[in-house]
Amino acid sequence: MVFHTNLKLEGFKNKIMKVVLVGDFPEGDKTYGGVQGVLVNMTNAFLNRDDIKLVLVSTTPACTFENFKNRCSVFTINFRSSFFKARKDFDFIIEKENPDIIHLQGVVPGVLLFRRKYEQNFVVTQHAILGEERILQVNKKRKVLFRLKELTENFYLKRIKNIVFISDYNKQIYLRNNKRAHEINYELIANPVNDIFYENEPVLNYTSSNDVYFVGEIKKRKGLHLLIQAVNLLKIKNLQIKVHVIGGYKEQEYRREIEALIKKLKVEDQIFFCGWKNQTEVLEYAKEIPVFVLPSYQETLPLSIAEAMSQGKAVVATNICGIPEMIEHGQSGYLFEKGNFDELAQILEEIFSNPERLRKVSANALVRSEKYRPMNVIENTIGFYKKVLEKG
CATH class of the missing domain: 3.40.50.2000 (Glycogen Phosphorylase B;)
Structure with missing residues (x-):
């Protein structure tokens, strides 16, 4: 043919x-x-x-x-x-x-x-960059699977x-x-980004309490444990942050780790697991939540960040891979160093102590999201x- x-x-x-x-x-x-x-x-x-x-x-x-x-x-x-x-x-x-x-x-x-x-x-x-994702897999079986995918991708590309x-x-x-x-x-x-995010009027004057949300597969690479540890640091400072986790577990080993960490830090009343939601449901659920957090160890160009920016959210994410291409630190979002939950906690404290700054960052994120x-x-x-x- x-x-x-x-x-x-x-x-x-x-x-x-x-x-x-x-x-x-x-x-x-x-x-x-x-x-x-x-x-x-x-x-x-x-x-x-x-x-x-x-x-x-x-x-x-x-x-x-x-x-x-x-x-x-x-x-x-x-x-x-x-x-x-x-x-x-x-x-x-x-x-x-x-x-x-x-x-x-x-x-x-x-x-x-x-x-x-x-x-x-x-x-x-x-x-995806399969070689980097392979390193972050939690068991040998998944490391082997990702190695096979990596070899296949390299051969064909x-x-x-x-x-x-x-x-x-x-x-x-x-x-x-x-x-x-x-x-x-x-x-x-x-x-x-799905057009529904642009058709929906964003909320830039948030009136909710200190809420943040996370969207994605719950696995070690996504770094949810870092956000939980940051929440604990702020709890010690008498700043109560509520985390809404939208997504499902991909790795059972990591599920056990997260459950043990929440119990150890006694933050059960601050971490809410919402299960998987489609794009329309995420849009509605997170409408009044001002901050999106993605503490990943590896990403290429996360769609979840682009979706959050299109709704004028203040995005807090790891300063890795393609994420700095999306966010100008302190202007259209915030970046922190990989694995540094102390820095993540400091940024969240700054955000919730300065509502006017939050509004400016949200507005800038909305403008920057036009490319998506x-x-x-x-x-x-x-x-x-x-x-x-x-x-x-």
């Missing part, structure tokens, strides 16, 4: 581009963030455009595309049943749809669908010609480790597609 484009390259204006968007789509409306959130946000933004004809392919066989199946062509493939059948099914989809662009969000396992015949029009957005980086942080790692980096087409494009608005992200993405087609 010869892969070719439907577009005439002498001009893109008024042309319809067919895009196959591939990734680990969520089941039903159970979208909690991460790559799944990005896929949903991009799909919604693409479907609002007249110049894009969209085809969705999920590497999650349980995905039903409830919100999209009546608006575009949808397919699922199943790596778990058979790797070879999954590749054959994908080849059938591509031959049937004959797209201009194949865009994979996230690398493993979707990159296993890559073939040389697709290389000119195959685009990959790299999200050396063969991909078109790459989107979501932060300068992961772009620099790739360029440093890839000898043929000068041969590829690449672009720096941030992840989009879906229409802006999609415009940049389509611009990159055009560059890919011109070079192809």
